[in-house]
Amino acid sequence: MAWVYLVLAGAFEIVWAYTMKLSDGFTKPLYTSITIVTMVFSFALLSMAMKVLPLGTAYMIWTGIGAIGAFTIGVLFLGEALTPMRVIAALLLLSGLILMKLATK
Numbered sequence: 001m002a003w004v005y006l007v008l009a010g011a012f013e014i015v016w017a018y019t020m021k022l023s024d025g026f027t028k029p030l031y032t033s034i035t036i037v038t039m040v041f042s043f044a045l046l047s048m049a050m051k052v053l054p055l056g057t058a059y060m061i062w063t064g065i066g067a068i069g070a071f072t073i074g075v076l077f078l079g080e081a082l083t084p085m086r087v088i089a090a091l092l093l094l095s096g097l098i099l100m101k102l103a104t105k
Helices: 002-022 029-049 055-077 084-103
Strands: none
Touching: 002 029, 002 055, 029 055, 055 084
């Protein structure tokens, strides 16, 4: 169940990162509220996962899901550049996450 919590925490991290961008420096109340609520959910789920998973594993996978997800959202919805070097960087992050998962019992 810890892995489910961790993946959900990562998904909420993607949402709060995106809505933080949309909040325009916390000047838009709706997006600011969504950011804060999803941050709380993300941290709560991360803490639940950390009851079972090692700190390094949980934190790396949580931040990695958020980073890769935010990169994808940026490209798909915010018009950010999709260059070969950025794709390679994201793939390297993804490979690190997979290796960390495989290395954790």
